[in-house]
Amino acid sequence: MANPPSVQLLLFDIFGTVVDWHGSIAAEMARLHPEVDGDAFALAWREGYRPAMARVMAGELGWTRIDELHRLILDDILPRFGLGGLDEASRRELNRVWHRLDPWPDSVAGLTRLKKRFTLATLSNGNIGLLTNMAKRAGLPWDCVLSAEVFRAYKPDPATYLGAAAVFDLPPEQVMLVAAHHDDLAGARACGLRTAYIERPLEFGAGHPKDVSPEPANDLHARDLLQLADLLGA
Amino acid sequence: MANPPSVQLLLFDIFGTVVDWHGSIAAEMARLHPEVDGDAFALAWREGYRPAMARVMAGELGWTRIDELHRLILDDILPRFGLGGLDEASRRELNRVWHRLDPWPDSVAGLTRLKKRFTLATLSNGNIGLLTNMAKRAGLPWDCVLSAEVFRAYKPDPATYLGAAAVFDLPPEQVMLVAAHHDDLAGARACGLRTAYIERPLEFGAGHPKDVSPEPANDLHARDLLQLADLLGA
Structure with a gap:
């Protein structure tokens, strides 16, 4: 067919x-936080994606958009990459990389x-x-x-x-x-x-x-x- | 401002x-059914629109899309314009005029x-x-x-x-x-x-x-x- x-x-x-998504996020990290391993960061962020959606579909979380799920995962992984001190505005801006x-x-x-x-x-x-x-x-x-x-x-x-x-x-x-x-x-x-x-x-x-x-x-x-x-x- | x-x-x-909507529907009627008053037909069809949505919002009808509401109204007005005998395929095609x-x-x-x-x-x-x-x-x-x-x-x-x-x-x-x-x-x-x-x-x-x-x-x-x-x- x-x-x-x-x-x-x-x-x-x-x-x-x-x-x-991988190349775009790695490039954004190279620009904003060149000290971080952008490849590992992109993979870690994406790794949280399926488990987060699974929590929604299992009813553990109410209906939640990907923007919010991306932010939950981001907050979770930042400390692992030495970025636990990032302020709210920077987190919000970084989370929008998925729009870019x-x-x-x-x-x-x-x-x-x-x-x-x-x-x-x-x-x-x-x-x-x-x-x-x-x-x-x-x-x-x-x-x-x-x-x-x-x-x-x-x-x-x-x-x-x-x-x-x-x-x-x-x-x-x-x-x-x-x-x-x-x-x-x-x-x-x-x-x-x-x-x-x-x-x-x-x-x-x-x-x-x-x-x-x-x-x-x-x-x-x-x-x-x-x-x-x-x-x-x- | x-x-x-x-x-x-x-x-x-x-x-x-x-x-x-008025000009497009009148033109379609002039092409398909020149014997019908296309101006009056377009107005009659559109007149049914608000009452139909009101029935949905009042809970009298369950959630119903406009395509289906347009069809309900169409079936209602066709006899008034001498088109009560229109077959199913023609009704469906005419109803799609709202897409065109x-x-x-x-x-x-x-x-x-x-x-x-x-x-x-x-x-x-x-x-x-x-x-x-x-x-x-x-x-x-x-x-x-x-x-x-x-x-x-x-x-x-x-x-x-x-x-x-x-x-x-x-x-x-x-x-x-x-x-x-x-x-x-x-x-x-x-x-x-x-x-x-x-x-x-x-x-x-x-x-x-x-x-x-x-x-x-x-x-x-x-x-x-x-x-x-x-x-x-x-």
Whole structure:
């Protein structure tokens, strides 16, 4: 299935798939706190992400946006990196780095091509404001910003994938999730969506190359968003 | 207050403010059913809109999107216009006319200018899919599509205005609602938002000119979105 003719809506995972969170955070740390190991700092911050969302989905925390979860994790890791004395304004500013992540070099060009043929929406655990600020700064041409915040559930909860299809009155098989993470794609597939895997071997930094072997259950496998546009004839 | 320096986010009412619902529906009727009075048909359809939303907000109907409310009203008025025999596919297609409304002639150019200086979001009672399809067809350059559907409340419920400000972590006074309807603007003002009135004297068609007298309580009063851009220095 090179180009399922019925697909009308492409949903994009964001962190790692469209933007380079590791490189952006490491670069911000090199600028603000060159004494800190930016690679380790970025990984530690991101490591707290899944456990924090799990606490929300388990009901241990009420509904909490990623901005707030990022801040909880940040406060937790700062002392480990010798930054326990950072003041409130600096913490708030640093936490906003997630609104300022840089896109991968192919992202804007790939999305611009895909947008001519498909409706493009984010489907990220990031909150709406974060995704909108990021898109405006980076020039990501979304038709619509969808987020866990709209559905009050985090991926891979089925409410997110099915909720996005329902917003557009589309059956799941006319919707494709584009992501660099197999667990996200598996969640979408279980709901009947099509799936496209994007490699992003350097998502965790040059020192931690990722296994990007194809998973045959995905409909498409692409190096980047330009190759995805090729595969989808856009 | 010509340009409140603190305003960062502009929220736009859509039906009547950015797009010409009356003219678009009358044109569609002239094409599909030239025997029907398109002016009266458009007005009748729109007349059912507020009562339908009121039924939802009163709890008489569960949460219902505008696409579904438009369809309920359509089914109700078709017999009055001699179209009671319209089949299901034709009703569904006609109901989608709300996704295909044409912008006023100044809308795209005005929004394009405003977008350079502000974050632009819809804040409409229309549902997300409707607003996204409309924007893609008409070239409306939103940074973010916000809708009653996100907040599960219809304007002028405070949950919509305050919800939009909260999405962007902004105090209400840094948010401005742009609308052609004084009741919508009054709702926003009661929540602490800034307000800009747009005239749109022909919203109800050339045969029913609207009183567009200034309401002094609004921060700004503009003929159209290009003049709004002038007033906001964009």
